[in-house]
Amino acid sequence: MITVTLVRDNNQAITGFKVSGHAQAGPHGQDIVCAGVSTLVQASIMGIERYLKREINLVQDGGGIKMELACQPDSLTGAVLETMLLGLTEIAKLYPKSVRIIEHRR
Numbered sequence: 275m276i277t278v279t280l281v282r283d284n285n286q287a288i289t290g291f292k293v294s295g296h297a298q299a300g301p302h303g304q305d306i307v308c309a310g311v312s313t314l315v316q317a318s319i320m321g322i323e324r325y326l327k328r329e330i331n332l333v334q335d336g337g338g339i340k341m342e343l344a345c346q347p348d349s350l351t352g353a354v355l356e357t358m359l360l361g362l363t364e365i366a367k368l369y370p371k372s373v374r375i376i377e378h379r380r
Contacts, residue, residue, distance in 0.1 A: 276311050278362055280377045287347035288355040289380065290331075291315075294338035297372040307372045310365050315339060318358040326350050 279292045293315055297307035319341055322328050328351055329344035343351060359375075366373040 275371070276308070276373045278311070278366075278373065278375045280359065280375070281342075281380060282377060283347065283380050285347075287352050288359070289347055290340070290342035291355070291358075292338065292340040296337065297369065299369060299372045307365060307369045311362060311373065314358050314361040314365075318354050321354045322351055326354070 276293065276295045276297050280288055281290045283289050293311065297305050297311070299305050299307040319330070319332065319339075322341075322343070323330055323332075331340075331342040331344055333340045345351075347355075362373065362375060366375055
């Protein structure tokens with residue numbers, strides 16, 4: 275199962291996330307759930323870092339990725355991260371045995 279853990283601040287803004295695990299929804303290299311989650315996460319990271327030019331702290335290991343904003347969240351980072359969450363939520367609805375979303379408050 276893929277676990278997506280979001281961190282929100284006191285204003286409910288997403289300040290970071292961690293994604294770990296495997297969907298196990300198809301053969302290696304053909305898992306559409308894993309591909310969908312990876313695409314949304316990577317596009318969000320690139321949008322924040324490359325397009326918005328915000329600094330982030332990024333840690334990638336063999337099966338997971340962790341991203342934290344190095345700056346205060348704002349409406350633009352919020353738009354990117356909330357859109358990522360919308361996509362991940364839809365995937366989790368379609369594949370509830372493959373994706374779990376957890377939210378933490380700071």
